[in-house]
Amino acid sequence: MGLVLILIFFLSLISSISPSYGFDPLDPHANITITWDLLQSVSGTNDVRVSLYNFQLYRHVEVPGWKLNWDWVGNEVIWGMWGAEATEQGNCSVFRGSQLPHCCEKSPVIIDLMPGAPYNMQSQNCCKGGVLSSMKQDPSRSGATFQMNVGGHADYSNFVMPENFTLGLPGYTCGNAYEVQPSRYPADGGRRWTQALSTWNVTCIYSQFISSATPKCCVSLSAFYNDTIVPCPKCSCRCQGQPGATCVKPGEIPSMLEQVHDPNEEPPSIVRCSQHMCPIRVHWHVKESYKQYWRVKMTVTNHNILKNYSQWNLVVLHPNLKSLTQVFSFNYSPLNQYGIINDTGMFWGIEYYNDMLLQAGKSGNVQTEMLLRKDPGIFTFREGWAFPRKISFNGDECVMPPPDDYPRLPNNAYRKFISSYIAILSLLLVVVF
Numbered sequence: 001m002g003l004v005l006i007l008i009f010f011l012s013l014i015s016s017i018s019p020s021y022g023f024d025p026l027d028p029h030a031n032i033t034i035t036w037d038l039l040q041s042v043s044g045t046n047d048v049r050v051s052l053y054n055f056q057l058y059r060h061v062e063v064p065g066w067k068l069n070w071d072w073v074g075n076e077v078i079w080g081m082w083g084a085e086a087t088e089q090g091n092c093s094v095f096r097g098s099q100l101p102h103c104c105e106k107s108p109v110i111i112d113l114m115p116g117a118p119y120n121m122q123s124q125n126c127c128k129g130g131v132l133s134s135m136k137q138d139p140s141r142s143g144a145t146f147q148m149n150v151g152g153h154a155d156y157s158n159f160v161m162p163e164n165f166t167l168g169l170p171g172y173t174c175g176n177a178y179e180v181q182p183s184r185y186p187a188d189g190g191r192r193w194t195q196a197l198s199t200w201n202v203t204c205i206y207s208q209f210i211s212s213a214t215p216k217c218c219v220s221l222s223a224f225y226n227d228t229i230v231p232c233p234k235c236s237c238r239c240q241g242q243p244g245a246t247c248v249k250p251g252e253i254p255s256m257l258e259q260v261h262d263p264n265e266e267p268p269s270i271v272r273c274s275q276h277m278c279p280i281r282v283h284w285h286v287k288e289s290y291k292q293y294w295r296v297k298m299t300v301t302n303h304n305i306l307k308n309y310s311q312w313n314l315v316v317l318h319p320n321l322k323s324l325t326q327v328f329s330f331n332y333s334p335l336n337q338y339g340i341i342n343d344t345g346m347f348w349g350i351e352y353y354n355d356m357l358l359q360a361g362k363s364g365n366v367q368t369e370m371l372l373r374k375d376p377g378i379f380t381f382r383e384g385w386a387f388p389r390k391i392s393f394n395g396d397e398c399v400m401p402p403p404d405d406y407p408r409l410p411n412n413a414y415r416k417f418i419s420s421y422i423a424i425l426s427l428l429l430v431v432v433f
């Protein structure tokens with residue numbers, strides 16, 4: 001048994017290292033791609049369509065949303081923009097006339113428009129407040145597009161692709177722009193195709209390690225057959241009293257709350273004081289055992305007092321998930337990237353019901369129950385098998401308790417089982433001989 005636990009522990013160690021460095025075996029091509037289509041070049045100005053596609057299976061972009069930034073190579077300016085806007089107009093004083101450019105910054109920062117933006121400022125597939133759904137949750141809302149008219153001074157002629165792209169999201173790094181096959185657009189009901197003059201792709205990749213050096217989530221465990229609740233490991237995310245580890249005691253009103261918080265900035269993480277100091281805790285409770293099924297209750301609790309998590313998701317690795325029979329109050333989809341081994345699945349909230357995980361407090365949790373079929377020959381309550389191997393919240397891996405601490409089946413129950421087994425066996429022997 002000890003050997004099995006040690007093995008599980010090492011396996012979880014190995015698998016927990018890889019995603020932090022950008023490669024994720026569950027979603028090996030995970031990326032956000034920025035596509036630039038040069039649509040038209042007319043007398044020194046260029047029409048450009050920029051699209052962002054979130055190709056990640058289970059990582060989304062939530063409020064306050066993406067903030068796309070790049071460096072113009074020359075002295076380009078943006079004359080007009082639809083479906084998004086530059087946060088600063090910048091210094092346009094060299095231009096005279098009745099209409100000034102939309103943005104003269106060398107390094108513009110572009111944000112999405114909010115839903116319901118005026119019709120004449122919109123473009124196709126725009127205006128989502130910077131939010132991009134994950135591919136699994138809602139592929140129809142995983143992309144965003146805006147259009148702009150780029151020009152420059154009198155000497156401006158050819159379009160030059162800008163450099164140094166960033167998404168303004170923690171953890172993402174973007175590569176260089178590569179010219180790719182021009183994008184094609186259907187016309188005349190699909191009977192004809194038009195295409196961009198040129199197209200470039202920029203790929204951005206997420207790394208949990210770059211996003212934050214500390215974890216953001218931890219797991220606690222319990223089971224009906226044992227009174228012990230195994231808490232999140234101490235200091236899972238931070239330690240109380242550590243510099244920078246601010247937390248709020250029950251009943252205390254933090255000074256941060258009194259300050260007016262800018263809705264366009266990611267709120268600072270201020271958590272309820274706990275021994276784990278994580279903004280998110282996932283509790284896995286083995287609730288009941290039936291003849292052919294067993295029941296698990298999973299609760300996600302928000303300990304962050306300043307943040308509501310919208311469109312949250314969980315990725316769970318457990319060998320019995322392939323026999324998942326019913327999930328209550330959450331959506332579920334298997335992530336079976338290895339064909340038949342579908343031991344990993346994704347859970348997320350039901351729209352308008354529990355897709356928003358509210359800030360810490362009475363209603364700051366969401367929960368589900370699930371029914372799993374006991375696969376003969378594999379299923380067991382022994383050796384911590386009933387507990388998950390790995391859990392991620394919003395694509396960031398959660399800290400698990402060490403397997404040695406998992407709730408155990410009571411020893412005497414095992415002894416009773418063994419002794420009755422031996423008794424029956426010896427009875428049989430007596431009968432046979």
Ligand SMILES: *[C@@H]1O[C@H](CO)[C@@H](O)[C@H](O)[C@H]1NC(C)=O
Pocket residue numbers: 029030031032033055203
């Ligand atoms: C980005 O993701 C898409 C979809 O999974 C994939 O086709 C593409 O190859 C990826 N790009 C890179 C550079 O990995």
Ligand SMILES: *[C@@H]1O[C@H](CO)[C@@H](O)[C@H](O)[C@H]1NC(C)=O
Pocket residue numbers: 071072073163164
């Ligand atoms: C891109 O960033 C590099 C490094 O910061 C800088 O040297 C270069 O000038 C930037 N490119 C442009 C076009 O500004």
Ligand SMILES: *[C@@H]1O[C@H](CO)[C@@H](O)[C@H](O)[C@H]1NC(C)=O
Pocket residue numbers: 091092093094
């Ligand atoms: C704006 O740009 C012009 C021309 O490049 C420059 O002369 C002027 O000093 C700039 N103004 C400010 C406030 O930076």
Ligand SMILES: *[C@@H]1O[C@H](CO)[C@@H](O)[C@H](O)[C@H]1NC(C)=O
Pocket residue numbers: 033034035051053180181201
């Ligand atoms: C460029 O990105 C588009 C999606 O925006 C994708 O369909 C295409 O495969 C990408 N091309 C390359 C060469 O990665």
Ligand SMILES: *[C@@H]1O[C@H](CO)[C@@H](O)[C@H](O)[C@H]1NC(C)=O
Pocket residue numbers: 305306307308358359
């Ligand atoms: C979270 O949502 C609740 C209910 O919609 C709202 O009252 C609260 O202000 C929100 N908190 C934050 C930090 O946005």
Ligand SMILES: *[C@@H]1O[C@H](CO)[C@@H](O)[C@H](O)[C@H]1NC(C)=O
Pocket residue numbers: 321322323324325333334336339340342345
């Ligand atoms: C396991 O994967 C198969 C396809 O490979 C799928 O049809 C089935 O629904 C999955 N089972 C569960 C419980 O996710």
Ligand SMILES: *[C@@H]1O[C@H](CO)[C@@H](O)[C@H](O)[C@H]1NC(C)=O
Pocket residue numbers: 226227228404405406407408409410411
């Ligand atoms: C419950 O599990 C804990 C942790 O593994 C263990 O120390 C304890 O002995 C178990 N309780 C019983 C009654 O077996």
